[in-house]
Amino acid sequence: xxxxxxxxxxxxAARRRSVLMVFGCTVLGAAAQIFMKLGANHLAxxxxxxxxxxxxxxxxxxxxxxxxxLLVLALKDGELSLLYPVIxxxxxxxxxxxxxxxxxxxxxxxxxGIAIIVIGVSVLGWRGKK
Amino acid sequence: xxxxxxSSMLLMLVAxxxxxxxxxxxxxxxxxxxxxxxxxxxxxxxxGVVVYLVSWYFFVLGIRHGELSVLYPxxxxxxxxxxxxxxxxxxxxxxxxxxxxxxxxxxGVFFVGLGSK
Numbered sequence: 001x002x003x004x005x006x007x008x009x010x011x012x013a014a015r016r017r018s019v020l021m022v023f024g025c026t027v028l029g030a031a032a033q034i035f036m037k038l039g040a041n042h043l044a045x046x047x048x049x050x051x052x053x054x055x056x057x058x059x060x061x062x063x064x065x066x067x068x069x070l071l072v073l074a075l076k077d078g079e080l081s082l083l084y085p086v087i088x089x090x091x092x093x094x095x096x097x098x099x100x101x102x103x104x105x106x107x108x109x110x111x112x113g114i115a116i117i118v119i120g121v122s123v124l125g126w127r128g129k130k
Numbered sequence: 131x132x133x134x135x136x137s138s139m140l141l142m143l144v145a146x147x148x149x150x151x152x153x154x155x156x157x158x159x160x161x162x163x164x165x166x167x168x169x170x171x172x173x174x175x176x177x178g179v180v181v182y183l184v185s186w187y188f189f190v191l192g193i194r195h196g197e198l199s200v201l202y203p204x205x206x207x208x209x210x211x212x213x214x215x216x217x218x219x220x221x222x223x224x225x226x227x228x229x230x231x232x233x234x235x236x237x238g239v240f241f242v243g244l245g246s247k
Binding site for chain 2: 061075082091107111113
């Protein structure tokens with residue numbers, strides 16, 4: 001299936017490396033989202049000028065940039081259709097960080113949701129039968 | 131649901147569609163990295179980033195009004211579009227594994243949305 005598959009072990013290692021990189025991408029992406037949320041809350045002017053002069057929003061954007069580099073490195077060797085949904089892990093980190101840092105009350109729907117996302121990502125991360 | 135304007139939902143839908151093309155451009159640009167890391171500065175990736183910025187602009191406009199519980203999960207619609215483009219442009223196979231994983235993730239995001247006030 002995989003065009004670059006030279007030998008199965010190498011492919012499996014590359015696949016795992018790709019998934020790990022997307023994993024890192026989601027951690028950075030979650031931090032980015034928290035900054036962007038802070039920024040959006042304090043958006044005085046809805047226009048483009050208001051956005052580019054908003055420091056938390058810009059910090060979030062820089063973190064997004066770094067997470068994008070990781071994503072691109074992952075996509076070099078991995079399948080887009082497999083790796084891209086893994087980005088949903090960002091929701092998990094954002095929820096957990098909000099609980100820990102912002103002292104959000106644990107919400108049963110959210111906890112169920114992040115559990116289901118983790119299961120879904122595990123399904124994608126599972127070694128495919130091809 | 132009633133507290134969320136249709137315009138906000140449309141903005142999120144547009145953001146998700148534009149973002150999915152950003153993903154396609156990232157995948158296209160990622161191929162250039164086989165020539166070395168600094169080929170990360172290439173026109174396809176640059177285009178991808180621009181497309182993401184446009185998507186992000188719609189996203190920020192979209193989440194300003196209405197309920198997060200409705201709007202937040204809508205971004206993940208982009209995963210569906212991306213699955214389609216990956217098949218169409220990169221001949222990546224549809225597999226049961228991908229469908230199951232994606233379905234669970236969408237369900238999970240939906241629940242996270244339900245819990246977002």
